Amino acid sequence: MSPSIVRREVLCKSILGKTGIRGFDYCINPYTGCSHGCHYCYASFMSRFSNHREKWGYFVDIKINAAYILSKQLKSRKKPGGKVLIGTVTDAYQPDEARYKVTRSILELLADYQMLEVHILTKSALVKRDISILSQLNMCKAGFSITTMNPKIARILEPGASLPQMRISAAKELAKAGIPVWVFISPVLPGITDTEEALSSLLYTLHESGINEIMTDFLNPYSGVVRRLKYIYRRYLPDAVPVLNEYLVNPDIYKESTEYRINRLINRY
Numbered sequence: 001m002s003p004s005i006v007r008r009e010v011l012c013k014s015i016l017g018k019t020g021i022r023g024f025d026y027c028i029n030p031y032t033g034c035s036h037g038c039h040y041c042y043a044s045f046m047s048r049f050s051n052h053r054e055k056w057g058y059f060v061d062i063k064i065n066a067a068y069i070l071s072k073q074l075k076s077r078k079k080p081g082g083k084v085l086i087g088t089v090t091d092a093y094q095p096d097e098a099r100y101k102v103t104r105s106i107l108e109l110l111a112d113y114q115m116l117e118v119h120i121l122t123k124s125a126l127v128k129r130d131i132s133i134l135s136q137l138n139m140c141k142a143g144f145s146i147t148t149m150n151p152k153i154a155r156i157l158e159p160g161a162s163l164p165q166m167r168i169s170a171a172k173e174l175a176k177a178g179i180p181v182w183v184f185i186s187p188v189l190p191g192i193t194d195t196e197e198a199l200s201s202l203l204y205t206l207h208e209s210g211i212n213e214i215m216t217d218f219l220n221p222y223s224g225v226v227r228r229l230k231y232i233y234r235r236y237l238p239d240a241v242p243v244l245n246e247y248l249v250n251p252d253i254y255k256e257s258t259e260y261r262i263n264r265l266i267n268r269y
């Protein structure tokens with residue numbers, strides 16, 4: 001039996017932080033931890049970083065004073081502009097957001113402030129709830145991370161996230177409301193989501209859904225991530241283990257051939 005998720009309401013000292021992520025100036029993470037619990041998540045280092053004993057995916061700290069702290073930070077800013085990414089080491093629309101509305105309160109402030117360009121990256125259909133606020137932002141763009149259209153594989157890899165079809169429906173609703181959307185195919189998982197069949201299904205669905213902007217990325221082979229993924233591969237997807245090992249030994253050759261396959265399929269669709 002899986003352990004249950006440990007939730008804590010916490011007070012943060014700062015919520016708008018600088019980020020080194022290319023193309024962005026600031027980040028906002030309304031939660032510490034993420035109950036989506038993706039087995040390939042690079043943010044799992046946050047367990048250690050934030051002194052949690054629980055495993056990644058099994059703790060969520062809810063920053064209940066985030067809006068208050070953000071309002072103070074916005075008032076004291078010397079340079080008002082910039083680009084902020086919401087959800088760099090958490091998902092701002094993980095299930096607890098339905099109850100706590102921390103992300104929503106942050107967006108309401110940013111809609112009043114109007115000086116920041118707001119970007120969101122999520123694996124949750126809950127983002128639809130905030131369409132009316134997202135539409136009021138000065139500039140807003142929403143990214144949906146999708147690794148596969150196969151619901152069974154998605155449940156194994158991303159157990160707490162919305163199913164891929166629900167993410168696509170949410171992306172379509174946002175686009176219909178005039179909010180630009182894009183899809184992040186990341187990470188491409190060796191032997192699982194990198195096959196011709198898996199990629200065709202995903203790219204065809206994106207094409208049919210009118211989603212034209214995509215980005216792809218490969219697995220970051222951090223040791224903790226690899227350890228967790230190897231366990232999942234062996235337990236649920238043993239046929240794919242040799243391809244994962246091949247990637248880990250020789251990532252450049254794997255990346256080159258997979259990029260070629262992805263580009264060929266993008267051109268087809």
Ligand code: SF4
Binds near residue numbers: 035036161
């Ligand atoms: S949704 Fe994002 S932050 Fe949350 S576990 Fe998955 S990859 Fe990590």
